[in-house]
Amino acid sequence: MTTTEAPPAPPEPVPPTTAETRKPSVRRRLVPYWLLLPGIAWLLVFFVLPMVYQASTSVQTGSLEKGYEVTWHLATYWDALSEYWPQFVRSLLYAGTATLLCLLLGYPLAHFIAFRAGRWRNVVLVLVIAPFFTSFLIRTLAWKTILADDGTVVDVLGALHVLDVTSWLGWTQSDRVLATPLAVVCGLTYNFLPFMVLPLYTSLERIDHRLHEAASDLYATPATTFRKVTFPLSMPGVVSGTLLTFIPASGDYVNAELLGSTDTKMVGSVIQSQFLRVLDYPTAAALSFILMAVVLVTVTVYIRRSGTEGLV
């Protein structure tokens, strides 16, 4: 009889099942990685790696005939910027103006769909999305017809003396709209409006109607209700709408090329022609990196300022 024996160990908590459950649990822990693997690999190879290649291209020197070599020639950045700063400034100016116009035009429309359209809501939503289905290039070319020199729009604006004012401001030329900054901004605004209206609509639609009633119960005028209730609550839509408009607009060159002239060239056109026509890869790569940096910094500052970091 052994009295000093240790008390019997408490029974293993269901020993046969632990062996079984442990294996699936390891497997289970690996499940997300298997799910991610193909897609993330795609992004790493065709999004991140290209950026690395482009970074290395931007610090190379040489020529197409003799070949390129990494020489850490950072002056390319400086040269590119000093030569093409007007296009940079113009891109940001046009994209910024178009974004602002999109917000001013898109907000009433989104508000109308969310609160006033009633049973027409779905019809209007379809009308907002429907233009997407005609190629955007075809629609941009249609603006050439609308803004044509002998067209109705130019005639009306001329008769109302609007063109005199805009020409004085440098937005148009005395008797034409096509091939002027106004045409480019008009095209940009048009192209990116749906990207503003849809997020605005989504965030407006989520607002609880009772908040509006509560505001008017507390003697708020419609204007005050808008300023203190509706607009602040729609901020997520405002922020994502402006981002979805500003970012693609800043790199766009389609509108500037189709509706503008050489005086309205944006930085996208420069990158495109350096890459595909001039074949000066280092300059093109440097320009594209500067554009990326400017956009990322602007966007980050904007998100911080608007206090909606949770969005991203």
Added chain:
Amino acid sequence: MPVVRMLRRHLVVIAGLLTLAYMIVPNVVVMVFSFNDPKGRFNYSWQRFSLDAWKDPCGVADLCGSLSLSLQLAAWATLGATVLGTMIAFALVRYRFRARGTVNSLIFLPMAMPEVVMAASLLTLFLNMGAQLGFWTILIAHVMFCLSFVVTAVKARVMSMDPRLEEAARDLYAGPAQTFLRVTLPIAAPGIAAGALLAFALSFDDFIITNFTAGSTVTFPMYVWGSAQRGTPVQINVIGTAMFIIAVGAVVIGRLVADRRKNKSPF
């Protein structure tokens, strides 16, 4: 004055409708000018009514070839991006793992980058690898930029799913595969469909990234771009109008079917 008062009361509605008009007018112009019989190479000013282009939409060299190429590209890009994107979305919503934040940023970045930057960097990669620019390089690029949009669309849907439905399925002795196929997938389907539709539209309509990765291959948007320099055949307007009508028709029919189903179901 009553007119002024009415205008003030309906200011938002009027402004909204004006914006809507601004958005629709180019489509109307495209439609009207598909019945034009232009003088010269460009179809920018109205001459006289004609049905010629509608009778012979493929009458211009290369136009329908580029259209079918774009449709094929969009179909494959949609398939690729939807499969890869849905997998990522499920991993992100359903599992907690260490690299989650990094993966989220990696998904966000392509959407926060001007297209021309991505396009240019892809071109440097392809040039460095000595890849032959054409169908495959375009496809690779399209899957890449559609992926993030699919992930976002599917994520939104999966996030709003009630996990108790899957628990209930398991309680009723459904295996993991059965639960996924019979419960999870049908509930996630609208999100996946939305993502796929978005991918198709983005890929079909993409010009900037295709411009850099296509080499001498001509997709439909590239054909339209070239025609702005060479001369725009009326057939372009015909195809634009047809696309618009087909899409609006599909939306309307989809709604009608959905409404009928809703009325039949006991809910």
